[in-house]
Amino acid sequence: GENVEQHPSTLSVQEGDSAVIKCTYSDSASNYFPWYKQELGKGPQLIIDIRSNVGEKKDQRIAVTLNKTAKHFSLHITETQPEDSAVYFCAASRGAAGNKLTFGGGTRVLVKP
């Protein structure tokens, strides 16, 4: 089955700096890669996703890159703000409805004002 590794496990950045989180996956058939943000006591919320036919996707301060050959993908948050502090999870699946997501272990991001 799929295995997703995520690094780092914790990340502390100064407000305004960039944050980068990296994930690798093992299943070459995976083609859907979402990122979730989880705030304390809440459920994960989808913040951005990317499919294997695209190498990069951007949404305001958030961008995701995908390297299918190397089987890794990354989340980039620019101009970080205190409200970006949360746990971020990457995930991978084969993309069709019904295919389960396999999650990375999570990255706790702390943005220091």
Place this chain on the structure above:
Amino acid sequence: NAGVMQNPRHLVRRRGQEARLRCSPMKGHSHVYWYRQLPEEGLKFMVYLQKENIIDESGMPKERFSAEFPKEGPSILRIQQVVRGDSAAYFCASSPLLAGGTGELFFGEGSRLTVL
């Protein structure tokens, strides 16, 4: 436009009791997934259901755990004879049934089980 609804949000049980967690998917969604999150850990897949069918239960412990998604009503995750190691947050997610579907999952706020 209600999201995925889970209840109870918090549940306390003594060892040996039963826990029942309920999940109502988003309107129009017919796929339900259950994930477990241990403290300070990621989400681990447990089971995937469609109405009246268990499609993939590869992540479910072999004993004491069961899940259903009846034709009418919410999906239920049932844990019998709970042990302390069952203490965790249990998240339900739903996705729509679409031809060539997106795989996008929408999560509920979770049910936090504490076993004393």
